[in-house]
Amino acid sequence: MNAPEAPRNAAPDGIVADLYEVRRTIHPRSVHGWFANWRIALVLITQLVFYGLPWLNWNGRQAVLFELAARKFYIFGLVLWPQDFIYLTALLIICALSLFLFTAVAGRLWCGYACPQTVYTEIFLWIERVIEGDRMQRMRLDRAPWNLSKSWKKASKHGLWIALSLWTGFTFVGYFSPMHDLVSAVQGLHFSPWESFWILFYGFTTYGNAGWMREQVCLYMCPYARFQSVMFDPDTLVITYDAPRGDPRGARSRSADRKTLGIGDCVDCGICVQACPTGIDIRRGLQYECIGCAACIDGCNQVMDKLGYQRGLIRYSTENAVRGRVDERSIVRRVWRPRTLVYGALLFAICAAFVTALSMRVPLKLDVIRDRATLMRETSDGLIENVYQLQIMNTGEEPRSLLLTVSGIPGLRLMTPQPIAVAPASSLSVPVELRIDPASVTPGSHAVRFELVDSAHANVRTTAKTMFYVR
Amino acid sequence: MQRAIWVLWPAFIVGGITETVFFTLFDPEDMRLFGEAITLSRSAVYTLGFFVFWMLAAIPSVLTCFFQRSAADINHLCPLEPHERPLGCPKREDCDQCHQ
Structure with missing residues (x-):
């Protein structure tokens, strides 16, 4: 069999077909402007909250602490137990619906301004810029042979990145393990192996994602980037290039008249591409790679200002407006459309239900477990006895003195000393015996109900149902 | 390398979700391993549990890659x-x- 000679790495039709693109490092050019300022503001706000929150105290404890080891979540005045999982679920649904609503209205606001991947990439890029300079200097440095100066710059950049990553990992673990204990562990250099592991793990993830992976996380790993477009419609605000105004593109001198040259407003300087953190050309239209950071808008506006042209060759607009189907001024009015109204109504309903449920939440929980060993027994004085284990949880932040009563069968006697004292934010297991005279009750199973009332606050009460067996 | 990411990254997401749901419903201190109480701390069980879930979630992806071979x-x-x-x-x- 004589197969024709084909070059190595060639597909049958002779076109080189790589299975995946080899990544080129993207060095985004720094831009200034309105959106860049917003991004800086968002970086500062989110990081002030993230790094600062674990240090805040509330009622003598950490204000926000998801204490996994104790299985209790503290969020300021709120103490959530695993039984309150429904509230966290509701919170997640609220977050998801808000994301849907924002995306339907103005595209990937989350990605461009608030996503940790964007925010940390922004911080890491800032460190890189301070040490290595802006885009051109960084590209030159990368191409340059290794020497003392390059090694020093690279080492100090990575050193700062690693320090910041470790601090981020430490802060992250501080949300799940009390900060106070972590600090004393650092001071005494006696870390628990599990906490150290998670600090290093999260630190490494931060360093890897913000230092090395960057836009690849958005392009290849992020599930949201893959499905965000289903929330888009022709009235969604997206970053767009005004092709009718910009094309045909071409370079010109500042004094030249573009009308006589027959060219549009785009000077084809490529700054929008250089500024893009994911390395795309926005002039090719909306792409899933666009994270909506608006760096290209700021970059283009800088050029338009220099040329004395009107700003907004690249701007936030909608598909309908760009295609001339609707007036630019009606964009705001068209925010109110069925899609956003449905997302908004759902969001409002769940928020209302969440707030109502939270405000009506009784800071007391009661679980009744029947004694598994014996269904019933007869006491020495001829009474029928059933034994239960009561799990009482005080989810409030004050100690409680509780009164227990039982109802369901007349003549049922409760053999437990009262009141029952429960410490703040803790649970208590209490064995409880119920006795009855067999003459006053028919054989079989009877429904009974325990009721627990705070002796100081009559509205803090809860009930639990169980069965009482008589032979 | 790319195959490793294909397998490990989706498994990481699923492992994280499974970990959250599982340990919300079950307390490591109530669990028994072959009839014996677990002596490890909760943090330890959570950490080890995460890797168990991560690896379990990776198996289907590994099998998908395996059966994809021509x-x-x-x-x-x-x-x-x-x-x-x-x-x-x-x-x-x-x-x-x-x-x-």
Whole structure:
């Protein structure tokens, strides 16, 4: 069999077909402007909250602490137990619906301004810029042979990145393990192996994602980037290039008249591409790679200002407006459309239900477990006895003195000393015996109900149902 | 490398979700391993549990990659010499883009 000679790495039709693109490092050019300022503001706000929150105290404890080891979540005045999982679920649904609503209205606001991947990439890029300079200097440095100066710059950049990553990992673990204990562990250099592991793990993830992976996380790993477009419609605000105004593109001198040259407003300087953190050309239209950071808008506006042209060759607009189907001024009015109204109504309903449920939440929980060993027994004085284990949880932040009563069968006697004292934010297991005279009750199973009332606050009460067996 | 990411990254997401749901419903201190109470701390069980869930979630992806192999990837005995095989055959000697 004589197969024709084909070059190595060639597909049958002779076109080189790589299975995946080899990544080129993207060095985004720094831009200034309105959106860049917003991004800086968002970086500062989110990081002030993230790094600062674990240090805040509330009622003598950490204000926000998801204490996994104790299985209790503290969020300021709120103490959530695993039984309150429904509230966290509701919170997640609220977050998801808000994301849907924002995306339907103005595209990937989350990605461009608030996503940790964007925010940390922004911080890491800032460190890189301070040490290595802006885009051109960084590209030159990368191409340059290794020497003392390059090694020093690279080492100090990575050193700062690693320090910041470790601090981020430490802060992250501080949300799940009390900060106070972590600090004393650092001071005494006696870390628990599990906490150290998670600090290093999260630190490494931060360093890897913000230092090395960057836009690849958005392009290849992020599930949201893959499905965000289903929330888009022709009235969604997206970053767009005004092709009718910009094309045909071409370079010109500042004094030249573009009308006589027959060219549009785009000077084809490529700054929008250089500024893009994911390395795309926005002039090719909306792409899933666009994270909506608006760096290209700021970059283009800088050029338009220099040329004395009107700003907004690249701007936030909608598909309908760009295609001339609707007036630019009606964009705001068209925010109110069925899609956003449905997302908004759902969001409002769940928020209302969440707030109502939270405000009506009784800071007391009661679980009744029947004694598994014996269904019933007869006491020495001829009474029928059933034994239960009561799990009482005080989810409030004050100690409680509780009164227990039982109802369901007349003549049922409760053999437990009262009141029952429960410490703040803790649970208590209490064995409880119920006795009855067999003459006053028919054989079989009877429904009974325990009721627990705070002796100081009559509205803090809860009930639990169980069965009482008589032979 | 890319295959490793294909397997590990989706498994990481699923492992994280499973971990959250599982340990919300079950307290490590109430669990028994072969009838014996677990002496490890909760943090330890959570950490180890996460890796168990992560690895379990990786298995389906590994199997998907495994079953995706073509007949040519699996067949060992081919009567043709490597350089004689048709263009595009993964076992062709000068065809290295077929192996990922």
